[in-house]
Amino acid sequence: MTVSQNEFSLIERFFFNTGKSPFPVVLSQGDDAAVVDVPVGKQLVMSVDTLISGVHFPELTSASDIAHKSLAVNLSDLAAMGATPAWFLLSITLPKFDEVWLSEFSASLKKTSNQYQIELIGGDTCRGPLSISIQVSGLVDQNNYVNRKGAQLGDLILVTGELGNAALGLAYLQQRVILPATLIEPCLEALNRPSPRLELTGFLGSYASAAIDLSDGLVGDLRHILDQSQKGATIRLDSLPVNDFIRSQQEYNYALTGGDDFELCFTIPTQHKDVIDEWNDKNPQCKLTHIGEITDRNYELVGNHKTENLNNWQGYQHFE
Amino acid sequence: MTVSQNEFSLIERFFFNTGKSPFPVVLSQGDDAAVVDVPVGKQLVMSVDTLISGVHFPELTSASDIAHKSLAVNLSDLAAMGATPAWFLLSITLPKFDEVWLSEFSASLKKTSNQYQIELIGGDTCRGPLSISIQVSGLVDQNNYVNRKGAQLGDLILVTGELGNAALGLAYLQQRVILPATLIEPCLEALNRPSPRLELTGFLGSYASAAIDLSDGLVGDLRHILDQSQKGATIRLDSLPVNDFIRSQQEYNYALTGGDDFELCFTIPTQHKDVIDEWNDKNPQCKLTHIGEITDRNYELVGNHKTENLNNWQGYQHFE
Numbered sequence: 001m002t003v004s005q006n007e008f009s010l011i012e013r014f015f016f017n018t019g020k021s022p023f024p025v026v027l028s029q030g031d032d033a034a035v036v037d038v039p040v041g042k043q044l045v046m047s048v049d050t051l052i053s054g055v056h057f058p059e060l061t062s063a064s065d066i067a068h069k070s071l072a073v074n075l076s077d078l079a080a081m082g083a084t085p086a087w088f089l090l091s092i093t094l095p096k097f098d099e100v101w102l103s104e105f106s107a108s109l110k111k112t113s114n115q116y117q118i119e120l121i122g123g124d125t126c127r128g129p130l131s132i133s134i135q136v137s138g139l140v141d142q143n144n145y146v147n148r149k150g151a152q153l154g155d156l157i158l159v160t161g162e163l164g165n166a167a168l169g170l171a172y173l174q175q176r177v178i179l180p181a182t183l184i185e186p187c188l189e190a191l192n193r194p195s196p197r198l199e200l201t202g203f204l205g206s207y208a209s210a211a212i213d214l215s216d217g218l219v220g221d222l223r224h225i226l227d228q229s230q231k232g233a234t235i236r237l238d239s240l241p242v243n244d245f246i247r248s249q250q251e252y253n254y255a256l257t258g259g260d261d262f263e264l265c266f267t268i269p270t271q272h273k274d275v276i277d278e279w280n281d282k283n284p285q286c287k288l289t290h291i292g293e294i295t296d297r298n299y300e301l302v303g304n305h306k307t308e309n310l311n312n313w314q315g316y317q318h319f320e
Numbered sequence: 321m322t323v324s325q326n327e328f329s330l331i332e333r334f335f336f337n338t339g340k341s342p343f344p345v346v347l348s349q350g351d352d353a354a355v356v357d358v359p360v361g362k363q364l365v366m367s368v369d370t371l372i373s374g375v376h377f378p379e380l381t382s383a384s385d386i387a388h389k390s391l392a393v394n395l396s397d398l399a400a401m402g403a404t405p406a407w408f409l410l411s412i413t414l415p416k417f418d419e420v421w422l423s424e425f426s427a428s429l430k431k432t433s434n435q436y437q438i439e440l441i442g443g444d445t446c447r448g449p450l451s452i453s454i455q456v457s458g459l460v461d462q463n464n465y466v467n468r469k470g471a472q473l474g475d476l477i478l479v480t481g482e483l484g485n486a487a488l489g490l491a492y493l494q495q496r497v498i499l500p501a502t503l504i505e506p507c508l509e510a511l512n513r514p515s516p517r518l519e520l521t522g523f524l525g526s527y528a529s530a531a532i533d534l535s536d537g538l539v540g541d542l543r544h545i546l547d548q549s550q551k552g553a554t555i556r557l558d559s560l561p562v563n564d565f566i567r568s569q570q571e572y573n574y575a576l577t578g579g580d581d582f583e584l585c586f587t588i589p590t591q592h593k594d595v596i597d598e599w600n601d602k603n604p605q606c607k608l609t610h611i612g613e614i615t616d617r618n619y620e621l622v623g624n625h626k627t628e629n630l631n632n633w634q635g636y637q638h639f640e
Contacts, residue, residue: 026363030548031467032400032533033367035460038358043346046441047353048455050411052448080352089368091453121366128372131448133411135368135455140355147351213352228350 014106015090018120019113023086023139025121034121036087042139047077053130057192058173063101064108065192070132071112073215075196076262080213082146082204083138085116090123091133116198144205146266151210151229155267155294158276160197160286162241163218164251165190167258183245194262199286204266207275211266217257219301219310222265226299235292235310237303256301267294334426335410338440339433343406343459345441354441356407362459367397373450377512378493383421385512387428390452393535395436395516396582400533402466402524403458405436410443411453436518464525466586471530471549475587475614478596480517480606482561483538484571485510487578503565514582519606524586527595531586537577539621539630542585546619555612555630557623576621587614 016029027035038044051070053059061069071088078085090109094102113120118136169191171177172184179187197213204211210225218235226233242255268275276288292302299310336349347355358364371390373379381389391408398405410429414422433440438456489511491497492504499507517533524531530545538555546553562575588595596608612622619630 026463027465027467032397032531033365033403033456033458035401035465036364036366038364040360044356044358044364045353046356046407046409046455046457048409048411048442048453049444050413050446050453052413052446055446055448077352081355083353087366089366089455091368091370093370093372093451122368124369126370126372126375128375128451129449131413131451133368133370133453135366135409136353137366138353143346145347145355147347211352 014102015109015120015123018110019116019118021086021119022117025087025119028121029123034087034089036121038139041142043142043145045078045081045083045138045140045145046135047074048133048135049074049077050131050133058170061192063104066132067105067108068112068193070134071109071118072194072196073262074134074136075116075118075198076194076213076215078136078138079197079200080146080211080264081138081140082144082201082208082211083140084201085118085136085138085198087119087121087137088113089135090120091126092123093126093128093131095128095130116196140205146204146208146211147228148210148212148225149228151225151231151267151294152269153231153294153296154270155209156270156273156290157222157233157235157265157267157292157294158288158290159214159218159241159265160200160263160288161261162243163214163261163263164242164246164254164258166194166260166262167254168245170260171254180245183243186243191260194260196262197264197286199283200264203275203279207268207272208266209269211264214261214263214265216259218265219256223299223310225265225267229294232295232297232299233292234295234300234302237301239289239291241287241289241291334422335429335440335443338430339436339438341406341439342437345407345439348439348441349443354407354409356441358459361462363462363465365398365401365403365458365460365465366455367394368453368455369394369397370451370453378490381512383424384428386452387425388432388513390454391429391432391438392514392516393582394454394456395438395518396514396533396535398456398458399517399520400466400531400584401458401460402464402521402528402531403460404521405438405456405458405518407439407441407457408433409455410440411446412443413446413448413451415448415450436516460525466524466528466531467548468530468532468545469548471545471551471587471614472589473551473614473616474590475529476590476593476610477542477553477555477585477587477612477614478608478610479534479538479561479585480520480583480608481581482563483534483581483583484562484566484574484578486514486580486582487574488565490580491574500565503563506563511580514580516582517584517606519603520584523595523599527588527592528586529589531584534581534583534585536579538585539576543619543630545585545587549614552615552617552619553612554615554620554622557621559609559611561607561609561611
């Protein structure tokens with residue numbers, strides 16, 4: 001769709017000069033479509049996610065956090081595929097032209113796109129209820145992507161970072177929980193400014209048999225790996241990387257079914273066990289935790305006093 | 321973003337088995353992202369358009385027409401680049417789970433994607449005010465895309481089809497105009513079921529110096545070509561391809577500033593003039609009309625009794 005003069009000016013003012021891609025852009029914004037070169041030997045990895053005000057972020061979320069999160073959740077999909085970010089398209093729907101809001105949004109989008117070296121090459125703007133739709137493209141070496149269906153019996157199940165912080169942050173905002181003062185900031189940060197785990201791209205390409213990003217909660221998301229790999233799993237409650245509040249209050253639901261963590265969950269063959277400690281020594285900001293193993297069929301949570309069957313647990317339901 | 325079990329079932333039920341791409345799909349729906357192969361020697365052309373209920377289509381538009389139009393307006397962008405469709409991603413936001421609506425939407429999406437051989441490889445579903453965001457990818461031979469900035473002095477300006485029908489259809493629905501009975505159906509068809517002019521892909525690649533698709537009205541859209549090519553243009557009112565109602569009532573505004581035609585406007589060097597008649601003889605369903613020429617600087621409309629300056633005309637404004 002072409003754009004009106006005003007829309008074009010808007011895009012030009014607020015959305016030019018974002019992060020640069022390490023991969024060739026032939027024709028960028030300002031035409032009917034963008035044109036890029038996919039280097040020989042690479043495959044193209046594509047994903048889209050739409051974030052809607054009041055659904056995917058609380059209505060009072062700042063423009064800066066919305067911009068970061070919209071791009072980060074898409075980058076997280078590329079991370080889960082073991083892909084390197086290349087380009088993105090932005091479709092933004094705004095209730096009104098708000099210069100202050102747009103300035104803040106675009107400054108944050110530029111910062112995050114610079115950080116992850118992904119380049120905005122096109123998009124459109126519409127008027128309507130606030131929502132942001134971003135489509136990301138990344139690249140992998142030929143057939144070196146990581147999907148959900150390669151988990152094998154005995155593989156170790158790993159997750160990055162801490163689980164449950166984003167869901168705790170949301171519960172805090174909605175006054176459903178009282179948090180210790182020291183946890184408020186990290187939990188809100190986890191909710192509003194998730195870190196796509198792109199530092200793991202090479203690691204996943206080398207070692208992972210399957211991977212997924214955690215957007216809807218560990219139990220439901222890991223189930224996608226199990227379904228597609230036709231396997232089961234055992235998760236150990238004691239092994240889950242959670243903060244002291246969750247551990248001491250036994251509020252494991254935040255980690256098991258809480259959404260929006262955007263950490264990665266992946267499996268590696270057991271012979272690669274040693275690489276976990278090696279990684280953790282070098283990458284304290286993106287710690288890996290071994291939380292369980294791939295089994296033949298049952299999907300189970302081993303707790304302190306009992307083993308729970310996870311087959312009937314439900315993650316967050318978009319259409320209930 | 322991963323999807324819940326329910327969302328996955330929804331996608332599986334309604335959005336699998338769409339049209340097939342002539343280009344290789346390595347990994348389709350059901351993972352964090354899709355993986356495709358871009359053949360060596362091809363460049364990737366990408367565009368995104370979001371359609372919002374009440375903005376881009378009247379609220380009473382059928383699910384079938386919404387599906388067709390959402391894909392068609394994106395395919396129209398590929399057509400304007402001289403690209404061949406390959407794959408698309410769909411992000412659909414629905415106020416509620418409505419099985420009848422979804423069945424109708426998906427049947428129409430399948431039909432249109434089959435017709436244009438474009439394959440749905442991923443997407444997401446959200447709950448919220450009805451909107452459809454589609455991202456299309458197409459391919460062109462290396463550096464054989466058509467952009468907006470190549471128009472040269474003396475080039476002929478051509479458009480496809482008839483202009484103004486979609487805007488007339490909208491005016492009819494909004495009871496702003498009374499149409500002759502024979503025009504009602506074609507004007508509503510133009511509004512709700514535009515035809516992306518992909519049959520011109522090879523022609524544009526061979527002859528066009530610049531191209532754009534007409535989404536916001538001829539005057540504003542052609543201006544983008546003129547701005548980027550740093551040229552002027554003369555359009556002749558008499559030459560515009562319009563229906564009898566517009567001609568007899570002198571209601572040229574529908575054709576000049578009415579949106580949503582999704583015809584193509586493009587320029588060709590004057591030495592290729594003969595190919596117009598050749599094309600029209602063979603393609604009566606996609607007639608080309610020569611409406612004017614590229615000039616050195618002024619942007620003018622030559623009418624019966626006067627010449628009007630078009631520099632200050634405004635197309636449809638998304639943010640007024």
